[in-house]
Amino acid sequence: MSPGEKLDPIPDSFILQPPVFHPVVPYVTTIFGGLHAGKMVMLQGVVPLDAHRFQVDFQCGCSLCPRPDIAFHFNPRFHTTKPHVICNTLHGGRWQREARWPHLALWRGSSFLILFLFGNEEVKVSVNGQHFLHFRYRLPLSHVDSLGIFGDILVEAVGFLNISPFVEGSREYPVGHEAPCSHALPQGLWPGQVIIVRGLVLQEPKHFTVSLRDQAAHAPVTFRASFADGTLAWISRWGQKKLISAPFLFYPQRFFEVLLLCQEGGLKLALNGQGLGATSVNQQALEQLRELRISGSVQLYCVHS
Incomplete structure (x- = not known):
């Protein structure tokens, strides 16, 4: 952009809420407007050298008792001989059948960027720019209104975007x-x-x-x-x-x-x-x-x- 050129007004409807920097874990926050297809949540941080596990929960509420339903539970585990990720759903106080993904692209002592891309029927997760897994919803996505982060993780930033920039043909995500x-x-x-x-x-x-x-x-x-x-x-x-x-x-x-x-x-x-x-x-x-x-x-x- 040339020095004399004016910046056109850019609608910021793609930003659901301001990003959160360096929150203290455990951390629970409301997702403004809830979740629906097209929304994306970005998580940047570092895995501590002594990490055992952490989890990112997309919750249907934020109460402590009774425990809220969890539509999508993302749980990397590092303390086993083969680090892996467990994904699951908590409904009515009971965990459903868990899904396991090996070859975890996260390491103790390393930084990471995780993107959660919410589609019509499933959530896709990428780690450090590479697609890692997809998980089909077992609870309605519209019920999710809270994000919880727990365990052994140092969070640097959490970002909430209204429209995924990776949706083909999307015009609502502005060009920087x-x-x-x-x-x-x-x-x-x-x-x-x-x-x-x-x-x-x-x-x-x-x-x-x-x-x-x-x-x-x-x-x-x-x-x-x-x-x-x-x-x-x-x-x-x-x-x-x-x-x-x-x-x-x-x-x-x-x-x-x-x-x-x-x-x-x-x-x-x-x-x-x-x-x-x-x-x-x-x-x-x-x-x-x-x-x-x-x-x-x-x-x-x-x-x-």
Whole structure:
């Protein structure tokens, strides 16, 4: 995308809910809108060196007692001589006939990317880009509304997508835009307005910058993430840098979500759901902003203001 080219508005209906980063296991969350054919759940993480087993459960509810039905139970096991995966369904408190898959493409101490692709009659599971198994539903997919992750696993990210990008002919999954790009702010910014930027960090990132510019191309405020030294900073229009004291939550080939909340006298920043503080900008300057400018080592999927 050329520096002067505008980024067309991209509908983010393909994103069910914001991605979750580094949740504490055991972890249970609601799947917004439930499950139906075409939806996809992405799981990124690491198998600990001493792992015995972990499980990913697509549940019909999240109660502890009675235990909810589990439409799809995905259970890698590492403590046996031949690591394998068990899949099953829990209905009415009883496990059904289990299915076993050998040749598990997961290893202790290794990172992984697992995709659960939900079709009309079965779920397909890929591990590290390779198809691994498919499991035919025994309970209606429409009953599933919760995701549970348990056991020996370090979860880095959980993503929820409305339409699988691998469905042939699908038009609802947008094509990512390479930075740099810009997004018009025809009426400036006002208190209560939220800017949302969602995207993917590239393989070998150098920096990521979000700046707000007025009609004279001045940038009263800029947010910058520097991958070389792992720092986050606000940059003033005169080039002054103010470091943000917060964890660096950008990772190569990981999804991210940046939120900028406009308030009286400044902007609040959140990254992947975590507040990172604020910067001061007078209200007159905020009202005169006309362009959101994004550059750096990222691919953009959604820009809203």
